[in-house]
Amino acid sequence: MKTKKFGEAIEAAKTKKTKKIDPQDVTELHIVSSGDVKGWLHTHGMAAFGKPELEMRGVPLFLAAPAAELMNHIADYLLNSDKTVKVGETMQMSEMCIVRFVASSPINGDEEHFESERWEIVDAMTNKCARCDGGCDCDKAS
Numbered sequence: 284m285k286t287k288k289f290g291e292a293i294e295a296a297k298t299k300k301t302k303k304i305d306p307q308d309v310t311e312l313h314i315v316s317s318g319d320v321k322g323w324l325h326t327h328g329m330a331a332f333g334k335p336e337l338e339m340r341g342v343p344l345f346l347a348a349p350a351a352e353l354m355n356h357i358a359d360y361l362l363n364s365d366k367t368v369k370v371g372e373t374m375q376m377s378e379m380c381i382v383r384f385v386a387s388s389p390i391n392g393d394e395e396h397f398e399s400e401r402w403e404i405v406d407a408m409t410n411k412c413a414r415c416d417g418g419c420d421c422d423k424a425s
Contacts, residue, residue: 304332306358314347320390324350326358330399334361338387339404357382357404373407383407 310328315321324347325338337358342350356376361368368374373383387401 304359304362306355306362309362310358312351312354314344314351316344316347320393322347323390324354325396325401326354329358329361332362334358335384335400335402336396337361337402337404353380353382354404370402379408381407 306329309331310326313323313325313327315323320340322342322344323338323340324342326336329336337354339350339354353376357374360374368384370384370386373381375381382404383406384402385405387397387403389397
């Protein structure tokens with residue numbers, strides 16, 4: 284459930300076309316810290332701007348803060364750049380940080396999170412997603 288403040292921030296950002304959108308004002312970033320999907324970081328709010336929701340899976344909890352920072356940088360780019368990013372493409376954040384976007388598969392029991400388009404952010408250097416066991420086609424996208 285979105286708070287009133289969150290909804291107001293989205294509406295304000297949508298009406299101010301010339302102002303840079305701060306993803307921390309218009310998205311919520313959830314970090315699941317227990318259960319079957321422990322280490323699942325995901326956004327809520329990107330879809331309000333016609334952008335895909337973002338997620339990372341299997342993130343060790345001690346890396347949750349830097350992973351969240353990376354997601355915020357990517358959200359900022361998607362919200363404020365006039366360049367189009369597509370599933371299968373890569374984005375280089377630094378010399379050793381290259382990510383690729385993979386279409387997310389719904390998580391059993393959390394299907395409501397997948398009503399809007401959602402992309403998983405994966406390590407492009409390994410060319411595998413968090414759930415890849417060799418039967419996934421994520422490494423075939425380019």
